[in-house]
Amino acid sequence: MKPVSLPSNAYFLRLVSLSWGVINLLSGSLFAQSKVSMLTPYERDTNQTATYPQIISWYQQLDKQYEQAKLVEVGKTDIGKPLHLFLLAADKQFTARPDRVTLLINNGIHPGEPEGIDACMMLARDLLKASKLPKNVLLAIVPVYNVDGSLNRGVSRVNQNGPVSYGFRGNARNLNLNRDFIKAEAENTRSFQQMYQSLKPQVLVDNHTSDGADYQHVLTYFSTQKDKLHQAVSGYMTQTFQPELDKMLAAKGFPSAPYVNHMGDTPESGLMGYNDSPRYSTGYAALFNCFGFTLETHMWKAYPARVKASYVFDEAVLRLCERDAQTILANQQRADKAVQQQTSFPLSYKWDRSKVDSITFLGYEAVYKPSEVSGLKRLYYDRTKPFTKRIPYRNTFVADVEVDKPGAYIIPQAWPEVIMLLKRNGVKLQTLSRDTVITVSAYYIADYKSPQRPYEGHFIHSGVKLRTDQQSIQFYKGDYLVKTDQATNRFIVETLEPQGIDSFFAWNFFDSILDQKEYFSDYIFEDTAADLVKNNSALRKQLDEKRASDKAFAESADAQLDFIYRQTPYYEKTHNRYPVYRLK
Template identity: 55%
Template sequence: MRNLFFMCFLFITLKTMAQKTPFEISGKTETATYNQAITFYENLAKTYPQAKLITYGNTDFGKPLHLLVLSKDKNFDPAAIRKSNKRILLINNGIHPGEPEGIDASMMLARDLLKAEQLPKDVVVCIIPVYNIDGSFNRTGTSRANQNGPVAYGFRGNSKNLDLNRDFIKTDSKNSAAFQLIFNTWQPEIFVDTHTSNGADYQYVMTLIPTQKDKLNPILSSYLTKTLVPDLYSGMEKKGYPMIPYVNAFGEIPETGIAGFIESPRYSTGYTTLHNTIGFMPETHMLKSYDLRVDATYKLLQTYIDVVQRDAKIIGENKCKADEFVAVQKEFPLAWKLNKSVENDLPFKGFESGKKPSAVSGTDRLFYDRNKPFTKIIEEWNNYEPAISIKKPIAYIIPKAWDKVITLLKLNNVKIEELKSDSKISVESYYITDFKTATRPYEGHYLHSAVTVNPVQNALQYYAGDFVVYVNQKTNRFIVETLEPQATDSYFNWNFFDSILDMKEHYSAYVFEDTAAELLKNHPELKNKLDAKKAADADFAKNGAAQLDFVYKNSDYYEKTHNRYPVARLVTDVKLDLK
C-alpha cells in the first residue's frame, strides 16, 4: 500500500513538474532552450485539444518554424477562423534570442490559459515559440554585456549572422520567408514582437513601441491611440507595471526628451504596418531582474488578450475598413520626417544622473544613482510627416527575370497576373539619376538611400510570362513601398537591382572620336546641347574625355537600359493581353 501511495505521489509530482517551464524550475533565473520550448509545446498540444503545434517552411539552421495555435473551439483553419469573425493575435518570440522574456512568458501563459480553461472566445492566439532558432543555439551568458540575466541566453545574429529584425523586406534568411508564410497565412489583426531594451536607466520594467501612429492607416491609428494604447497602459498600471514609451532619447539622458520610434518595413512592426496589422514591440528594461522582466511580459501579453477579446468586433471592422481604404488609396508616403515643432509633456520616472571619473580611463563617465529616483515632465516628439510621397500607377510591370521580387510579392498575398503574349507597352520608366550608397555593409548589403529618379515615357518590349501587378488590392502599401525605388526599404535600396547600374558596353576613345565628330556634324541639336553644357560648366569645358562621354551618352550607341529601373509603371489604363 505504501509503495502504491509513493508511486501515485511520484506520478503526480512528475506530471506537475512536466507542466512547469525551465524558467520556473530554475527559480526564475534561466530561460528555456529551443528544444525545451518545443518539447513543452508538444506536450501541451498532446494534453489539450484546444492547442495545436504546426510547422512552417524552414530556417537557415535547418529546422522549421513552429507555431502554437490556441483555439477555444478547436478550429485551426485560418480561413475558417476569419470566416467565423474571430480575431487573430500573433505573438513572436526570440527574434533576438538574447532577449528571451517572451519565450518564457508565452510558455507559461499558454499553459495557464489551457489549464484554467480561460482561452478567449473570439480570439485565436498564435505563438511563435522561438523565431531565431539559429541564434538560440549560440548560447552564452556574456553576449549582452549590459543585461541583468538570465544565466544563459541566445545570440542576436542568426547562423548567417543576420539580425532578423532587419530582414523583413530583403528576406536574406529562410527564417524571414517562413515568418512571412505564417503571417500571410494567418493574417493577424494584432501582432506583438517581444524584446529587451538597451539604453538609459530608469524606473520602468516595461516600455512600449506601438506601430508609429502617423504611418498606420488613419482608421487603425484612431483606435490605436484613443483606445488600445491607453487601455494597455491602464491595464499594466493596475497589474503593478506602469509603462512608458520606448526611451528613444535625443541626448545622453532621457531628460533631453524622447522621440517616437519610426519603424521602416525592415523591422517586424514596420513590415506588419504594410498589411494593416497593428504591431507592438514591448521592450523590458535590461537592468531589471529577469524574473520581473518575464512577469511584466506575461502580464502584458495577458492584457493584449483581454483587450482584443473585449474589442474583437471593432478590431475586425477596423481592419476590413482599412483594407478597403488602401485598395483605392491614390497617394502613398515613401519616407518620413519628424516634426520637431510639435511636442507633448510626458511624466517620466527616472533616476538622477551625473558624471564621475572612469576607473578605466580617468575621464568623466555617465552614471545613474538609483538612490535618487525622480518623477519629471520631459518632452516627447511623436509626430511624423511624409518626406516623399507618390501617386500610385495603375499597375507595375516586372520582367520575369526578376524572380526574387515575384517570389516575395506572392509570399505577401499580392495578386499577380502574367502577359499572355509578347507586347510593346507604353509605360513610365524611372531612370536612376542619383543615390547614395553606404560605405560599409549593413546586414550583408551596401544599402542605397537618397534616391532620385527621372520618369520617362516610352514604349518597351515585354514578353509572354512577364508579370503585371495592379495596384488595386489591399496589399497596395506593400506593393508600393517595395517597388518604388525612393521608398526607405525598397527592393532597389536593398540592392535587388544593382546590375542595372553597370554599363555593359563602352567605346575605345580613339575610334569613337571620329564617330562623335560625325554625330555632331549630322545632328546640330546634339552640338547645341554639347555647347550649352560647356557654357554652363567650366570644368566640363576643359575636359575632353567628359565631352566625348557626353556625346556617347546622348547618342543611339549608348545602351538604353543603363540606370533604367526595370520595374515600369503603367499610367495609362490600356487593355493588356493577360493569361
Template identity: 50%
Template structure:
C-alpha cells in the first residue's frame, strides 16, 4: 500500500512536470498585448486597454485596479497599482516609506507609446522578467484621455510613423488635456486631482510623442524646469537626477536629449528649454513638490522603436527612484516643510542666456527644394547625411515678479467655482462661523490685456497691473479663510495672486468683476458730480491734472464724468476689486 501510494504520487508529480512547460507557455501567450500580436503595428482601443489590465489583475495578486472618478466621455478614469507586497492603500504605502511613481498614459491618445509600453512592463514585472524593487510602488493611469481614444482614426497625426490607428488629441470636450491641469475644465482633470493627491507621487511620468524637426534621437525628455522647481529639489534634479537618467539610457543604447523646444527652421543652433507652467502636467505637479517628467519619443521613428524606448526609460525611473529613495524622500519632506514658512514666491521665470548648457545633438542636414504644392522653397531633412554637433540649450531660468506670502487669503463664498478647485487640491481652509470684520489687503485691477483668440475655452488675461490698499471688510458667515501655513502654499500663490501667468484671474474665473454693473444717467449725474467736486477739491485737482497730461481725456466729457464717478462714493465697490483678499498681520 505504501509502495502503491508513493508510486501514484510520483506519477502525479511526473504528469505535472510534463504539463508545466506548455501551460506556462500558454499563459505567456495569453498575456501578449495587441501591440505584440500585431508585430508592433497596432495599439489598443480604450476597451481593449482596460480589459487587458483587468485580465492582468485577475492573474496577478500584486496588481490592483479601481475606478476613481468620471471623465468627460462618461467612462471612469482607472488607477492601477503595482505593489510588491500587495498593499494598495497609499496612506499605508507612504507610512512604509515606499516611493510612488505615478505614470500617466494617453493624455494625447494619438501618442500611445506609453499605453502599450506600460502594459508590457507591468506584465513583465508580474512574470518576474523585470524587477520592481521592494521600496517602489507603481501607480498607473492606463489611458487618461478616454474621449480622444474613442475618437479613433488612422488619419490623425499625419506626420507620425505608426501605429495603424489611434485616438485624437482633443478630449470629449475637444480640450487639450495637457493645458487643463490648473483650470480643470474637464472632469478628467478633476479626477486626476483626486489621483494625484491620493498617491502623492515622488516621481511623475507623463508619456508623450514629440513632433517638430527631424533628428536621430528616438527619445527626448522634458523635465520640469529645475529653476521653476527651485530650491534643493531643483538643484538635485538638474545636477543628479537628470544626468543619471541620461547615463542609464545611454547604457541601454539610447542617446537621450532634452525636449527639442525649437520653432525656427532647424534646431542646429540650439534652443531655450521649455518652462512648464501649471497648465501642463509636470508644471502642475511641481506646485506640490513632485519630480515631474514628460518623455517625448520622436514621431518619425518606427512605432516599435518608440515603444521600446519608452519601456526602457520607465525602467530607468524605477531603478533611480529605488536607489535614491532616501534622498528623494528627504528632499520632498524638507521642501514641504520649508514652503509653509517661505516668505517670497516668484510668479515669473525668464531664461538666462548667459548660462548655456552644451549637448551632443545628432541631427540630419537640412536643405531646401521646390515645393510640389507652391513651387516655392520648402524645408527637408536629408537622412543620408547624419551629423553630430555640440549645441547650446538655455536651461537656466531666473525667477522674478516676487510676491510676499500673506498670513491667509479670504475668498467670499460666492466664488464657489474657485473654492471647489481648491478643495479638490486638498487645500486646508475653514468657513467663517459668523459675520467677521477683518483688515485685509485688497487688489484693484488697474490694467490688463487679453488674447484676441480663444485658447482652450478661455480668453487668457496677461500683463495684469494692480494697486494695493488696506480696507476693513465685513465678511459673511460661510466665507472661506485659507491659512498660508501649508504644503499647498505654492499652489495657492500661483493660482490666487492675480499676476500669475496661470492664475485663476488669467483663466477668467473672476471676469465678472471686470464689468461694471452699476452706472448713472449722464444728464442727472452731471449736477451731482458738480456738487461733489465743489466739496472735494482734492478730486477736482486730480481731474485737472489728468486733463493737463492727457489731451484725449481733456476732449472727452464722458471720460471726465466717469473719472469723477470712479472717485465718488457712488462708484460700484466690486468693480475691478479683486475678490481674493490678503490677511497680513
C-alpha cells in the first residue's frame, strides 16, 4: 500500500485559511439575509408589491418573533386558501373588549390597488419593533382580503403608475368583493362577516387606489356618509376626528381632499360626497355604528409615494383611536342603545343639491387638444399649471324612503340563506315552538324595476312599490321571529324591508315569489269571468273604470281576463307576496 503523505504545513495553513474564508463568507451572507429579512419585498424593490406567499410568510415571521402579535385564520376564500387576520395587542390579549377600541384595516379587496398591503406590512413591523402599540387599541389587519385576485397576478390597470405587477380586481368567481357585503356570495365575504362580528370594530380603514382625474394630491379619501350615522358617531367623526386627521396628514406632507367624485367634466366643477350603501365595506360597517374611511391614493403618482401615503394615513388613524379611545367607545355604545329604540329607519338616500360647502383643492389645469387617435377633442391635465383653489363640495344626503319598524319580523324557515345571513351578522333570532296561525302585515310587490344586464351576477331591483294587506297566515314550528329591539336593527330593517337599496329583495333572494304558478285557460275562463262581472257590480265598475283610463288595457282581452281572474279565490295569494312578514 502506498503511504499517504500529509500536506505540508504551508499547504495545511492555506486550507485552513480558505476554510475560514468560506465560513466568514457564509456567515456574512447569513447575517445579510437575516438583516434583509427585516425588510419587506417592497422595501427591497420599491416598484414591487409583495406576493401572497410573501405576505403571509411575513406575518408568520412577526407572529413568531413578537408575543404582541398573532396571525389567525378566520375562514375560507373562494379559491380555497384561508383568509388571515393579523392582530396586534400591547397586552397580548387578542380579543375585542368593551374597554378598548378595535381598529380594523382591510387590505387588498382590490389587489390591483396594493399600497395598503405593503404599507401595513411595514407598519406592523415598526409598531412591534419600537414597542409603540397603543394599550387601548386592538389593531386588526387583514393582510390581503381578496386572496383569489392576489394570486391572479399580472397587469390590468392601464391607468396606474406601478408597481410592475399586481393582483386582479375580481375574485375567483369574478366578483367585486366591495359590492358583496350584503349578498355575501363569496366565501371571502362570509369569512369577513364572521370575523367582523367577532371584532365589532369602532373604526374601519379600507385601503384603495383611485381612478379618474389628475390632481396634485397623493391621497384622497371618503368617510362613511355622515348623514347615515347616528349623530353621536357622525358628529365626532366630522367635527373632531376628520379635522385632526387632515392636520396630521398635511403635517406629514400629504394634504388630503375628499375622494374626487366630481360633478362635471373636471374637479373644478365641484366634488360630490359618496353615498356608500351597505354593499360597500364602509356602508356595511355603518350598519353597526362603526365609522370608516376608504383611502384612495392617486393612481398616477409614483408607487413609493402612494405606499408612504397609505402608511401615514393608517398610522394617523391609529394614533387618533389611541388618543380618543374612550370617546369613540362611548359614542358607539350610545348609538347602539339609540338604534335599539329607534322607530323610523331610512332605506335610501338622495343627494341634497341645496347644501353646498367648499374645500381647498390642489389641482392641475384641465385643457383640451386634438386626439392623436380620433382627431377629436380630448381632455388632458397640464401638470405645468398647478393650482390651489376653493371648489364646491356637496356632501349632504337626505332620506327619500323611510319606514317605521315593526315589533318583529317573521320569516319562514323555507328561506335558509336569509336566515344564515342574519345569524352571521349578529342578529338574534327565535324559533316558533309550535305550528300557529298569526295575523301579520303582508307586503305585496306591486311594481319594481330591473336592469337588462346583470350587475355582480344579479339583476338588482329598484323603484319597489308595495301594497300592504293584513292576513292570518299559517306558520310552522321552526319558523323564525326577529325582534327589532336589537343593536343590529339597522342591518335587520335595511335588509328585510324590500324597498331598501341593498335589501335582500333587491339582491334577488326572493325572486321566486315573482313567478305565478297557476293560470287559467281563456276559452274556459271566459264564461266564468262573464258570470263574475254580471253578478258583481263593484267588480264591473272597477273593470269599466280601468278600460276608460287605460287604452292598452281596453284593447287587450287577455289583460281584462287576467284582471278579473285576480279578483277570484283561484288566484294564488302567494304570488308577489313578500315572505317576510311584519308583526306589531
